[in-house]
Amino acid sequence: MRLAILGAGAVGTSVAELAADYGHTVTALADSSSAAVDAGGIDVAGALESKRTDGVVGSASPGDALDGEYDVLVEATPTTLGDAQPGFGHVRTALERDRHVVLANKGPVAERYGDVRELERESDGRVLFEATVGGAIPVLSTIADFDASHITTVRGVLNGTANFILTRMAAEGLDYEHVLAEAQDLGVAEADPTFDVDGTDAALKFVILANVLHGNGREYTLDDADVEGIEDIPGSALDLATEDGRTVRLIGEVTATGEVRVGPRLVPANGTLAVTGTNNIVQFETEHAGRLNVSGRGAGGPETASAVLADVGRLDGD
Amino acid sequence: MRLAILGAGAVGTSVAELAADYGHTVTALADSSSAAVDAGGIDVAGALESKRTDGVVGSASPGDALDGEYDVLVEATPTTLGDAQPGFGHVRTALERDRHVVLANKGPVAERYGDVRELERESDGRVLFEATVGGAIPVLSTIADFDASHITTVRGVLNGTANFILTRMAAEGLDYEHVLAEAQDLGVAEADPTFDVDGTDAALKFVILANVLHGNGREYTLDDADVEGIEDIPGSALDLATEDGRTVRLIGEVTATGEVRVGPRLVPANGTLAVTGTNNIVQFETEHAGRLNVSGRGAGGPETASAVLADVGRLDGD
Structure with missing residues (x-):
C-alpha cells in the first residue's frame, strides 16, 4: 500500500521507518510545516535526516502530502480535543477522496466519532484506529x-x-x-x-x-x-x-x-x-x-507504529 | 453463513447453539453416527434434544452432513494424532468442494499442516483455526x-x-x-x-x-x-x-x-x-x-465456540 503519513513525531517517524519492512511504500511524510512527497516513494531516511539537521522534512507543504498519491492516510498528528482539528479535517479530505485512513491520533474517534463514521459511510475508504487504544496491544x-x-x-x-x-x-x-x-x-x-x-x-x-x-x-x-x-x-x-x-x-x-x-x-x-x-x-x-x-x-513509537501497520495490513488484505 | 458442524461434543454443540446469535444458519450437525441435515436450517434445539433422549442427532448420516449445503465446514470432531483422521478427510472434502473450513480439531493443523495448506492453495475455500489454540484467547x-x-x-x-x-x-x-x-x-x-x-x-x-x-x-x-x-x-x-x-x-x-x-x-x-x-x-x-x-x-464449549464463530465472522467479512 502507498502511505501518506501526517505527523513526524515518535509514531509517524516509526511508521515511516518500518513501512518498507511490512511491504508498503511511503509516498508522503509531513510534519506541521513541511513535507516530503513523491508518488514513487520518498527517501525516508533522507527526510528524517533533513528534519534533524534542517528542521524541515522536505521542500513540499503538508497540504501537498494530503493531496498527493496514497492508498492510506496515516493520521499521526497530536491529539486535540473539542473539534479534533486539524486531524478531523485530514480524515475528511482523505475519505472524500475515497482513500483509507488509519488513525494514531485519538481526537477524531474520541471527540467526533459520529462525524467520522458518517464520512466513512459515504466513502469507499475505511477508517481503522487500533493504534489509538493501548498501542500494540490487540484491543x-x-x-x-x-x-x-x-x-x-x-x-x-x-x-x-x-x-x-x-x-x-x-x-x-x-x-x-x-x-x-x-x-x-x-x-x-x-x-x-x-x-x-x-x-x-x-x-x-x-x-x-x-x-x-x-x-x-x-x-x-x-x-x-x-x-x-x-x-x-x-x-x-x-x-x-x-x-x-x-x-x-x-x-x-x-x-x-x-x-x-x-x-x-x-x-x-x-x-x-x-x-x-x-x-x-x-x-x-x-x-x-x-x-x-x-x-x-501501551505506548512508544515502534509499538504504536506496529498497530498502525497491522491496520494497514488489514486494509491490504480486504 | 451456512454452517455444517461435524462433532456434537461440547464445542460443536455450543457452536450450534450460538450460531443464530452471530447471524449464521446451521444447515447440518453431526456426531460420529448420525446427523441432522436441512439446507434451509436445522432445528438445533430439536437435534440436541434428540441426541439427549434418543442418542441420535437426526435421521441423516454424518456423510450427508459433509456432502450437504454449507459455506463453512466447522470441524469439531476429537483431535487424533498421526494421520489426523477422520478430521483431515473432512477438511479435504470441504476444500475440494471449494468450501471454507474452521477447525476446533487440532489434528489436521498439528499433524498434517503441509497437506492442509496444499489443499487450501488449490481451493477457493480457506482454513482458519483460532479455536485450536487457547480457546477464545486471541492468539x-x-x-x-x-x-x-x-x-x-x-x-x-x-x-x-x-x-x-x-x-x-x-x-x-x-x-x-x-x-x-x-x-x-x-x-x-x-x-x-x-x-x-x-x-x-x-x-x-x-x-x-x-x-x-x-x-x-x-x-x-x-x-x-x-x-x-x-x-x-x-x-x-x-x-x-x-x-x-x-x-x-x-x-x-x-x-x-x-x-x-x-x-x-x-x-x-x-x-x-x-x-x-x-x-x-x-x-x-x-x-x-x-x-x-x-x-x-483456554477451553470450554462456549469459549471455544466463540473462537470458531470469530473465524466464521472473518470469512464472512472477506
Whole structure:
C-alpha cells in the first residue's frame, strides 16, 4: 500500500521507518510545516535526516502530502480535543477522496466519532484506529473478533505514565511530586504531564472503546466520561494499600450500561490489573467466553507504529 | 453463513447453539453416527434434544452432513494424532468442494499442516483455526495482525487441566495423585487425563503455533516437539519453589530458532506466566512492540465456540 503519513513525531517517524519492512511504500511524510512527497516513494531516511539537521522534512507543504498519491492516510498528528482539528479535517479530505485512513491520533474517534463514521459511510475508504487504544496491544481487533455485542464490560489501565508513577510510589514509598519529577527525568512523563495524570488521556481511550462498543446507539465524547486523576493521591494511601495486599491503579471502565469512568481504584497487588511500570492492560468481560486479558506496552513509537501497520495490513488484505 | 458442524461434543454443540446469535444458519450437525441435515436450517434445539433422549442427532448420516449445503465446514470432531483422521478427510472434502473450513480439531493443523495448506492453495475455500489454540484467547489473530515475521518467540500455558493441578498442588501442599483425583471429581480433568498431564495437548498447540510462525520453511508435527509432562513432579518441589517466591507451570515455547518445547518450569509466583486454575496465557515477544500477553479461559464449549464463530465472522467479512 502507498502511505501518506501526517505527523513526524515518535509514531509517524516509526511508521515511516518500518513501512518498507511490512511491504508498503511511503509516498508522503509531513510534519506541521513541511513535507516530503513523491508518488514513487520518498527517501525516508533522507527526510528524517533533513528534519534533524534542517528542521524541515522536505521542500513540499503538508497540504501537498494530503493531496498527493496514497492508498492510506496515516493520521499521526497530536491529539486535540473539542473539534479534533486539524486531524478531523485530514480524515475528511482523505475519505472524500475515497482513500483509507488509519488513525494514531485519538481526537477524531474520541471527540467526533459520529462525524467520522458518517464520512466513512459515504466513502469507499475505511477508517481503522487500533493504534489509538493501548498501542500494540490487540484491543479493537479483539472486540471485532468477538463482535461488540458479545462484550459486556471493558476495563483496564491505558495510561503508562500514570501507571509508572503509581508503581514507583508504592514500591519506594515516595510522594507523587517526587516520583513525577523522576518520571520526567527518565522521559516517561512529559514536561507537561497534565493529560496523563489527570486521567484525560486514559479517558479518551475509554471513550473510543465506548464508541466502538455502543456507538450504534449513542455517540460518546470526553464530556460523557467521569474522570478523576492521580495528582491528589498521598503516598500514605499507597502504603496503607500495600499493608492490605493491595495497590492503587488508574482504572478506566466502560460499564455494561455504557457509562465511562476513569479514576484511581484499589486492586489486588498481585492481581491481573496491577500491571507494573509503563505497561497497559485491558480486560474484557464477554458474554460466552468469560474474561480475556490483553497486556503489553501501551505506548512508544515502534509499538504504536506496529498497530498502525497491522491496520494497514488489514486494509491490504480486504 | 451456512454452517455444517461435524462433532456434537461440547464445542460443536455450543457452536450450534450460538450460531443464530452471530447471524449464521446451521444447515447440518453431526456426531460420529448420525446427523441432522436441512439446507434451509436445522432445528438445533430439536437435534440436541434428540441426541439427549434418543442418542441420535437426526435421521441423516454424518456423510450427508459433509456432502450437504454449507459455506463453512466447522470441524469439531476429537483431535487424533498421526494421520489426523477422520478430521483431515473432512477438511479435504470441504476444500475440494471449494468450501471454507474452521477447525476446533487440532489434528489436521498439528499433524498434517503441509497437506492442509496444499489443499487450501488449490481451493477457493480457506482454513482458519483460532479455536485450536487457547480457546477464545486471541492468539492466531494477534500473530496475523503483527505478521508472523515480526514475532520472535511465543511461550505460555496452554493446558488448563495441568495448570489447575499445579495451582492446587502449590496452594494446598498436596501431591499430584491427590489433586488429579480432585480435578477428575470436579470435571476439570477427564477420566483419562493422559494427554493433558503428559504435555501432549499443550505440545500440539505449540506445534500449531510453530507451523503458523515458521510454516513457510518447515512443517512441524508432534514428533518435532520436546515434551515433558507434570506427572512426576513431587509436592515437595512445589513447596520448595513457593519458599523461593516461585511456582511451577507447564510452559510451552516456540523459540526464535524454531524449536518447540513443553515442560514444567519454575516461574515467579506472582509473575505474568503464573496464571491460576484452568486459565491459559500466551506471551509474544515481538520485533518492534516488546512483549504482549493474552490470557483467559483456554477451553470450554462456549469459549471455544466463540473462537470458531470469530473465524466464521472473518470469512464472512472477506
